[in-house]
Amino acid sequence: MTWILGTFRKDFLWLYFPGLAALVLSFFVIMPSPSTAFWIYTFVALQFFDSGHVYTTLWRTYLNPEERRRRRAYIFAPVFFFLLFWAWAYFQMPGLAACIIYATIFHNVRQFFGIHKWYQRLNGNHVKWADYFLYFNCFMPFVIAHFRTGPVWNYDYSEQDIFRFPNEVIYKTFLIFYFVGITSWLVYEILLFAKRREGNRFLSIAFPTVLYGVCFICGRTAAEIVFPLVIAHGVSYFGLMSLALSKTQKRFSNLQIGTAVVLLTALGFGAIEGVFEEYYLDLSNATLAPLIALYLTPLFCHYYFDAFLWKKTHPESIKIYANVSGH
Template sequence: MAPRLAAQPWIRSPRYDGWLILAPPFVALLLVLALPVSFCQSAEFPLLAWVGVVLLIDVAHVYGTLFQTYFDPQQRRQRRRLLVLAPLACYAGGVALHAAGALVFWRALAYLAVFHFIRQQYGFLRLYARHEAPRGRWLSTALIYAATLYPLLYWHLSPPRNFNWFVDGDFIQYDWPLGRLLATGLYLGLVLAYLSREAWQYYRTRVLNVPRNLLLGGTALAWYMGIVVFNGDLAFTLLNVVSHGVPYLALVWSRRPTQATGRGWWTGRYGLLLFGGAVVLFAFLEEGLWDGLVWREHGAVFGWFQGLPTVAEPTLLMWLVPLLALPQSTHYVLDGFIWRRQAT
C-alpha cells in the first residue's frame, strides 16, 4: 500500500514542499553530476555560477529574514528589544573578534554559520515529525545531526580541501585517517539502524512519513557528496547553498502575512516579484560593497562599485568587515528566535 501523500505532514502542500523544500538537494546533486569532472575536484568557480549560486541564492536568502522581522509591523512590536539588540550585539562582537585577528573573526562566523545550517535542517525535521510520538523521534533526530556533523567532522580530520566556508583556514583541520574511518563506521551504523527501524515500522503499520524521509535523505546526500565525495568548490557550494537557501526562502514565503492582516505589502498580486526583487537587490548591494571595498574579485559584475576605495588598513577593516557581514551574522542570530515555536 503506497503512502497517501495528502495525509502527510506537509508544511504547505505536497507540490510546494516537494519542489521547493525537499527537492533542492536532489536537484543540486543532479547538477553536480552533470558538471565536468574538473569542477568536482578543483577550486575552479566560474563567474556565471558564482552569480547564480552565491549572489542570487546564498546572499539573497539572508534577506528573507527581513520579511519575518523588520518588515512585519507585528513582529516589530512583539520583538522590539530583540530586533534592536541583535544587530548591535553582532556588530560589537564582530569588531571585538576582528580586533583579535581577521582569521579569528572569519572562523567564529564560519562556525556560527555551520550551527545555523545544521539547526535549519533540524527545524525542518521537527516540522515534518510534528505529529509523531516524542518517544520515537530520537533516532531521526540523531540522524539529522549525524548527517550534517559527520561530513563536517570528516572535513576537520582531512588535509586542506579545495573549498572553504568563507576564507582559507576558517575551519580547524588535522589530518587523522583513523579518525575519519571511525567516524564513517559510526555514521553508517546509525544510517542502517534508522533504515531498519523505518522498514520495521512500515511493515507493522503501513505508515511512512514521506517528507521526513525525503528531508533526511536529501540532507545526508547533499552534505556527504558535497564534502566527503567531491573535493571541488563549485560542487560543494552548489550542494550546500541550494539545499539551504531555496528551502529557507520557500519557508519564508509560505509563512507570509496576508493582506487582511494589514501586513501584506509584499503578498498581493505582485508579492512574489516584490519579495524576490527585494532580496536580490539587497544581495547585489551587499556584494557590491564587499567587492568594491574589500575583495576586488568580481569587477565584471559590480562595475558600479569599482570606484570605491579599496580598504586595506587593519584598523579600518576591523570596523568595516563586521559591518558588511552584519546582515549575515544578524540573520544567524535572529533565526534562532523567529522560527522557534511549539510544533503543532
C-alpha cells in the same frame, strides 16, 4: 499525507529539487573554471541564494511593525554583533572565518531540523530518535571533513583560516562509524515504516543525509562542497518565508506577491553584498574592521532572529502552522 506547502509537488520543488539539481551541476556539469557558466552559477549560489536569503528576514522583523515592537533584540542585537566583529577583526583574533563557517553549518542544519519537526506536527506523531539521527547524519560528515587529506571547504577563506586536522587513520575510523550510523538509521526507518507510513518525515531526513554525505565526504572543490548546501538552504528559505508572510501579513495574502517580494529582496541585496565581498572584504585586514563588522552583522542577526521567529512559541506560529494537526 500532508505537506508543508500543500502538495508533494510544491514541497519537492522548493525544499528538495534545488539541492539535488545543485549536486548534479556541481559534480557533473559546471566545472570550477573562469567560464561564464561558472561565474553565473557562483553568483546564483553565493549572492542570490546564500547572501540574498539573509535579507528576506527583514520582512518578518524590521519591516513588520507588530513584530518590531515585540522585542528589544531588534535594537540591541545589531549593536552587539557589530561591536563583536569589529573588535574581532580589528585585533585580528584567530578563528573568525571558522566562526562564520560553524555558525552557518549549524544554522543550515537547524533549518532541516525545523522542516523535520514541521512534518512531525503535520503527522501528529513525535519521533524522538529520528531527531537524533538527523543531527548525526548531517553533523558527522562535517566532522569527518576536518580530517580529510584532500581539499575542503575553503571558498573565500585561506587554508589557515579553517580548522583542519588531515589524518587518514582518523578519517577512515570516523567514516566507518558514520556508515554504521547511517545503516542504523535505515533499519530504524524500516521498522517504523512497518508500523506507520510517514514518507514526508522520512524525506526530510533522507534529503539532508544525502546532501551532507555527498558534499562533505565526496566533494573535491568549494563548488562541490559549498554550492549545493547554500542553494538547498536558500531556496527552501524562500519558500518557507513566502508561506509565512502569506499567513501572517495581509499585504502578502497573495502568495505569488509574497514570493515575488522575497525573490526581489534576495536578488537586490545579494547583488549589493556580492560587490562588497569582491572589493571590500578581507578578514585579514585590520583597517577594514568596520566594514567587516558591517558585513557580518546582518548575517548573524539573521541567525539569531531565525532562532525564535520559527519557534512554536512565537506569537505568529499559530498562523504559520495553522494546518498542523495535533499541536
